[in-house]
Amino acid sequence: LPHSEKTSPSPYQITNDTRIRRTRDTSDLGDKSIYSNSGPHSGNGLYLRPFRIPPQSDDGLLPTVTSAARTSYRSKFSPWPPQRVISPTLRRRRHLKALAVVSFLAAILLIHDVDNVRGRNRLHTTASIFGGSARPGYFSRSSSIISSSKWHWAAVSDLDRLSRMPNSESDPTFYSILQSGTLSRNEDGKYEMDFAKETRTLTGKHNEGGxxxxxxxxxxxxxxxxxxxxRTGAIFELLSSHSDSGGEEHATTVAIPRLVVTEGDGDTMKGMKVEWATAKDGNLVIGSDGKEHILPDGSIYRNHLWVVILGPSGDFRREDWTKKYQFVSDALLGPSGPGYITHEAVGWSEFLQKWVFFPRRVSLGRYDAIADERRGSNIALLVNENFTSSTEVKVKFKSSDQLRGFSSVSFVPGTRDQHVLAVRSVEQGCAKSGTGGCLQRSYGTVFDLLSGDVLMDDKLFPLNYKFEGIEFVKIDAPVSQK
Incomplete structure (x- = not known):
């Protein structure tokens, strides 16, 4: 303000660099304080530095303070470092930066959540797919239950070299017979087995060596x-359907190839010689005959000692079961000797928490193809999960015919795995005659696994075929699939 107005004196002076300075007398200090924007860091905002207001001089004006005196004053009487007052422009700029950072982090979290949802959806989708199938399955053991004492069952045949359909030389086609029927338990605890009059034929062209x-x-x-x-190591899924023709209903079943499994550790072109399969802990354990084979050059072939662990979606891994098969062999034959065992029926009992082996052949001597046909077994071996202990059970069959050996088993529903439905099959004259004089036949039987008591004597299948797979299942498609 101009001094000529003679108003009350102002404690401020306007300097040439537009900074506001407060002049003061260095001779004495009052108790009041003001702030100045002058300082070493002034530029983007006002830096507040407290200092005390000196008393006025006699003429009412504050004497001008020199720069050196001001610096000395600040070094003496400033108790804390400069404090910065943020300008509005800089404040807005920082707010925008903070908003950008928050938005970026939110976007990352959103993408992470979307990926998690997609991952869960992928897992859910994969769990419903098996071997490339785009639809869920519709067969189950529970569907086999007609009543508490009656069940549906089905069985498939292994015709060996006889599986090639006649007159299919130019376009080879192979087949298997699907037999179905029912099993009933009487009031006295005995069982009866009935066979459906009509069978179904499963055909396919997948083959190995014809x-x-x-x-x-x-x-x-x-x-x-x-x-x-x-023969090929192929895993087929059976699908059933119904059709009406001329007012009559026809049911058909087809075999759809889902997977092909090679033998041993997998590094081979040879398909796995699958002989048995059983569910355990949500997986399917698939095994071969568990026997070492001596090749013509004298070398030992051990690929049949491996198993495959098949997962719910069709993924699988392999395990070498050499020691486990050896444990079974030692339990039945002793730790030494030239004997051998072949397996075609192995099951895991969820109720008993044991592996159950039903050998097809048991021999105390060396392998001979012709003599092997008469090495049928009537033994069941129960083994704990860790393969450290076992219990042998001899099934008390009436027939002592050693041509008959276990080829497949299935636990009867509702018996806590104590009653077993088994197929005992026969190959007679097949080793030396090939297809010409090879005779096949199969028998169904039921027995108590723990006591060995027979609850149904061997019953001959109507067709003279070798059946090697049996399961409690109703092979007709459910109503929703018709």
Whole structure:
């Protein structure tokens, strides 16, 4: 303000650099304080530095303070470092930066959540797919139950070299017979087995060396009815359908190839010789005959000692079961000797928490193809999960015919795995005659696994075929599939 106005004196002076300065007398200090924007860091805002207001001089004006005196004053009487007052422009700029950072982090979290949802959806989708199938299965053991004492069952045949259909030389086609029926338990605890009059024929063209559709096992897994070709290593899913023709209803079943499994550790072109399969802990354990084979050059072939662990979606891994098969062999034959055992019926009992082995052949001597046909077994071996202990049970069959050996088993529903439905099959004259004089036949039987008591004597299948897979299942498609 101009001094000529003679108003009350102002404690401020306007300097040339537009900064507001407060002049003061260095001779004495009052108790009041003001702030100045002058300082070493002034530029983007006002830096507040407290200092005390000196008393006025006699003429009412504050004497001008020199720069040196001002610096000395600040070094003496400033108790804390400069404090910065943020300008509005800089404040807005920082708010925008903070908003950008928050938006970026929110976007990352959103993308992460979307990926998690997609991952869960992928897992859910994969769980409903098996071997490339785009639909869920519809077969189950529970569907086999007619009543508490009656069940549906089905069985598949392994015709070996006889599986090639006649007159299919130019376009080879192979087949297997699907037999169905019912099993009933009487009031006295005995069982009766009935066979459906009509059978179904499963056909396919997959083959290895001119052989195929030699189906050796039948199991339900993940609500799917699976069967296995012991020649090619193919895993088929059976699908049933109904059709009306001329007012008559016809039911058909087809075998759809889902997977192909090679033998041993997998590094081979040879299909796995699948002989048995059983569900355990949500997986399907698939095994071969568990026997070492001596090749013509004297070397030992051990690929049949491996098993495959098949997961719910069709993924699988392999395990070397050499020690486990050896444990079974030692339990039945002793730790030494030239004998051998072949397996075609192995099951895991969820109720008993034991592996159950039903050997097809048991021999105390060396392998001989012709003599091997008469090495049928009537033994069941119960083994704990860790393969450290076992219990042998001899099934008390009336017939002592050693041509008959276990080829497949299935636990009777509702018996806590104590009653077993088994197929005992026969190959007679097949080793030396090939297809010409090879005679096949199969028998159904039921027995108590823990006591060995027979609850149904051997009953001959109507067709003279070798059946190697049996399961409690109703092979007709449900109503929703018709």
């Amino acid at each position: 052989r195929g559709m030699e189906l050796s096992e039948l199991v339900t897994f993940q609500n799917r009815l699976l069967t296995f070709d012991d």
